[in-house]
Amino acid sequence: MDKLHRQILAEKENVEIALENIQYTISREEMSVVELAAIGTFLHNIYNGIENILKRIAVAQNVDIPKSDTWHKDLLGLSLSTGIISNELSDKLYEYLTFRHFFIHAYGFMLEESHLEDLVNNIPEIWSQFVAETENFLKNETQFKGRI
16 A cells, blocks of 8 residues: 555545544534534534545645645645546535635634534535545546556
8 A cells, every 4th residue: 555545544534533523413412512613623624634635636646735825725626627526526615615714713602503514414425425536536547546
């Protein structure tokens, strides 16, 4: 198993743990500000894991990671333009990117349960789509064949 495969596998394992924790937290009867903050943290963790995987794939392709103030948005665009992810998935991930930005710059007590609920309900499907698309990209990209 090469370095890229090990790095991606480690990120996937961490995202899976965050997904389990988010499901546990959302299943609670009543949501206090503490549970909402925990859900926000797990959503942030999941999106960070997705970004980390995209960065690692880009680096393995010898593609420079953007170094601007908008590098998170630029990374998503770069991942789309290089064919790592589809336009459909990019659109879905953009919602999590905007949440990530809000989460970093807001206070935990500002999180709205209804908005978090939508994000949580959609993330398992989006994660599955992300895994499928990135694995397909790595499997079909000549430079990665046989490595993943």
